[in-house]
Amino acid sequence: xGSYVQLFIPPDFHISNLDRVASSCTVISGFSDEITxxxxxxxxxGYLIKVAGxxxxxxxxxxxxxxxMQDILNPxxxxxxxxxxxxxxxxxxxxxxxxxKSYTTTVKPSAFSYAxxxxxxxxxxxxxxx
Numbered sequence: 001x002g003s004y005v006q007l008f009i010p011p012d013f014h015i016s017n018l019d020r021v022a023s024s025c026t027v028i029s030g031f032s033d034e035i036t037x038x039x040x041x042x043x044x045x046g047y048l049i050k051v052a053g054x055x056x057x058x059x060x061x062x063x064x065x066x067x068x069m070q071d072i073l074n075p076x077x078x079x080x081x082x083x084x085x086x087x088x089x090x091x092x093x094x095x096x097x098x099x100x101k102s103y104t105t106t107v108k109p110s111a112f113s114y115a116x117x118x119x120x121x122x123x124x125x126x127x128x129x130x
C-alpha cells in the first residue's frame with residue numbers, strides 16, 4: 001500500500017510537452033486507485049517518471065500493471081534505442097523491484113518515406129501550383 005512506480009524512458013524518444021504527457025496518464029489495469037504521473041527528470045539523458053497513487057488504498061494482488069500516456073513520439077531513427085528501466089518503491093522510498101532485463105525497441109520506417117513535388121508551370125519567375 002502506498003507504493004509507486006518509476007519508469008525511465010530513454011532519450012531516443014521525444015516528449016515536447018511534459019505537462020501534457022503527465023496529465024494524460026491514466027490507469028488501464030492492475031492499479032487499485034487512480035494514478036498521477038510526475039516527471040522527476042527530463043534532460044538529454046532521458047525521462048524519469050514517477051507513477052504514484054495507484055496503491056493508496058490497497059496492496060497489489062500481483063499481475064499486470066498497465067497505464068497510458070499520450071504524446072510521446074517514437075525515435076526519428078530505425079536504430080535500436082537505449083534501455084528502458086522500471087522500478088517499484090514502497091511507501092517510504094525503499095526499492096522493492098528493479099526490472100533487470102535491458103528492454104530496448106527498434107522502430108520501422110513508415111510507408112510514407114519521401115515526398116515529391118512537381119510544378120504545374122515551368123516558366124521562370126511566374127507563380128505556379130505544386
